Each structure stands twice: as C-alpha cells, then as structure tokens.
Amino acid sequence: MKSTTRCSVAAVLACMASAVGAGSAAAVSVPVTLPLESLETVLPVPAPELSTGVPVPVPGAPQAPAHVAGRMLPYGTLPRIPLSSELPGTELGVPVTEPLGESTLGVARAGSEAADLSLATPGASLGAPLSAPRPELYGQPEPVLPEVALLTPSLRGAPAAGVLLS
Template structure:
C-alpha cells in the first residue's frame, strides 16, 4: 500500500472517530438524556390543548472503589470489600398544562418543573479481621488467638431534590 493511501485512510479513520466521539459527547457530558413525550397527535385528534411534557433520565456513572488498606496490627487489610461510589441523578421532568378560564375563550397555564438532581451514592462495604494476632516475638514468633471481627460499612446517599410550580397567563 502506498504511503499516500495509508495517510488518506488514517485521516478518514481519524475523522470518523472524531465524528462518533462528538456525537456521543452531549449525552454523556450532561449526565442526563432528554426524553420528549410527543402529545401533538392527541392534541390534533381531540382538537383541544393538551399538556406538554418532557423528561430527563440520568446516566449512572460508577467510580473507582477505594481499595483495601493495610493497617498495622491486623493480618487482613482494612476494607476487604471496598465501597464503590456511583454518581447519577434523579430524573427530571417539565410539565406545562393549559388551564381554561371560566369566562372567555382564553387560557392560562400551570407549569411544573422538577430539575434533574445529582445523586452521589456509596455502596456498602465489608471489613474483616482474622482470629489471629500478628506474629509475637515473645511467643517464639507464633501468632496468638483473638476473637474474629467483621463489620459492614454503611451505604451513603446524598442528593438535594427541588421543584418549581408556576401559574401564569397565556400558554
């Protein structure tokens, strides 16, 4: 294969990879995927105003677990089963519904907006310790006996949800 053909193929492959990467970036960069709910068909078939609705679905992103750590005086490392962090979000939604006025042909609207909220979670973990002590020089280098220990690292969940309800003139 000629060097010019190789260069052309390399440039083409680079362009395709860049285009695919750019197409995938918006959804993964925002952390949510917009989901429009099409209600126009209902509006035209019933010949009346219907609410507009859209939603945002979060993309969960697992993090790197905090690995086991050696602790002096223990035979097994601390956090034998490490906690795994997960970042995601609560789903968001926007709803705008028409409210007919009692007198006249005009409409007001009721709007509800629930933005997607970030959620940080930490999966439960496990910590264990063996029923033996470290080697004891006073006991000819043999380990002593002790009670085994086991503990569960509690899960963590952090979020701050919110909502906005508004009412006003017009659609």
Template sequence: MKSTTRGTLAAVVTGLAAAVSGAAPAAAVGTVPVPVPLGGVEKSFNIELPQVGAEIPVPVPGSPDGPRYVEGRLIPERVIPQLPVSGGLPGADMRAPLPHILGDDFDHVALDAPASDLRTMAPGLTLDAPLTPPNPKAFGLPEPKLPQAGVLTPVLQTVPAAALVTGPGL
C-alpha cells in the same frame, strides 16, 4: 521521511483527533433528554395538551477505595470496598394549559423538576482474622482473638428541587 510516510502519519493523527473530539461531548453528557411528542394528538383532536419532557441521568461508576492496611491487623480494612456511583435523579418539565380557573392572568400551570445530582456508595465489608499479628514475646507466634466482621453502610446523597408555577401564556 518520505512524503507517503508523512501523509499516512498525518491521516492517522487526523483520524485520532476526530475520534477523540467526537467522543468527548458524549462522555460529558450527564443527562439524556426525553421529549414526549404530543403534537399529533393535539392536531387530531384540535385541543391544547400539556407539554411534557423528561431528563434521564446517565450513571457513572467511580473507582473504589482499595483495601487499607492497618497496623495490628492481619487482613486489610475494607475487604470488599465500597463502589461509588454518581448519576442523578430523573428530571421532568411539564406545562399544561389552565382554562382561566384562577382568573384572567393565569393561563398555564408548569412543573419544573430538574435532574439533580445523586451520589451513592454501595455497601462494603470489613473483616479481621481470629489471630493477632506475630508476637515477639511468644516466639513469633500469633495469639488467638475473637474474629471481627463489619458492614460498611451504603451512602445516598442528593438535593432534589422542583418549582410549581402558574402564569400567562403557554
């Protein structure tokens, strides 16, 4: 292999490695922090304001479970499959000064509600045809039956948490 070919190949491999390593941390982020800048207001009015921040989750769609073929049915189960989406509930972090209302040891009140995981599944649909599969006793002809339709219920699972704290210092 010529040295120019080796150099070109090395440059391509290095570029691909840099692109892959740069994309991995962005894909691993589950929430996006959102700070609320109140520093300018504090300096302008010369007062102590609450510190506020938030976390906004990034929803990630999953792969749906495809149709399932069941013996005795002409149409597979889950004609419209449920689509799973995982993400989270937004989080908040707030700290506010407290002017010694509760005593000398209490200088602030804080609320910490971290972003919590959220798992959802969209509703789906299942149908069955108004005919049975071919019946060998009836010369291979299907028999009529009542059609069936069903809605697969949506799913929502999460465990939110929050903490309210008072203490010294801001």
C-alpha cells in the same frame, strides 16, 4: 497471612480500581418525553406534557484498602465504589381550564432543575479469625472472633423545584 499473599491481594484490588477509573466519563442523562395523549380518551381534561430524563450513573475509582497495624487483613477489604450522575431536569405542564366554561386559564407548570448527584455503594471491612502472631505463644496466632464492619452507602445532591402558572 503472609506478606506475599497480602501484596498479591493489594495488587489485584489496585488493578480493579484502575480498570474502573479508566472508564469514567462526564455525568450524563438521557432525555425522555413521555407520550400522555392517550389519557385524553379516558379523562375529560387535556393531557399533560411531561419531559424528563434518565440519569446514567458513571462509576469512579474506589479507595484502595488501607493496612492497619495489628490487623492481618486491610481495612476496607470490599471498597465503596463512587458513582456520579446528573439528576435531569423535569418539566410537567398541565392545561388549566375554566370550571364553568370552555376557555383555558393557562398552563400550570411544575419543574425541577438539573442537579449533580454523587453516590457511594456500600462496602465492607473484614477481620481475620486469627490474631497476629503472639510472642507469648512462641509466634503462633490465637483464634479470635472475626470482625465485620459494614460501610454505609451515601447519596449527595441538591435538587430544586418550582411551580408557576403561565
């Protein structure tokens, strides 16, 4: 691959990375309260209360491909794209009634706290089916088996939860 082709591929990837990085904002989540009152017609117990949120992933800037000596294509040809989001807090409240009577004992609550999440999408690194020019072949490349490496996705976060009776 000529150096002009290699430079133009790097320029296109750099433009894509800057365009993705320019639109990033703070991690947010959209609050959602689920209406579960219709369960009271089917079940003989009071309906639970459930409030949670929907995480909104925000893309970050991917790492630029890195040139490695002896390879025609850069490492990280298809870069991993980092995403960040906030795992919203969830709260579930279920009224607890006395088994033999009509009085309520309280409300059993289960909840989780909001936590930050970070995710990186899978990526790939490709090797060309030709080697670098060989001096023993008078500057001609030699056919080789193409190399493919898959970069694994990652997910990081520290969610926490708890249960109480009030």
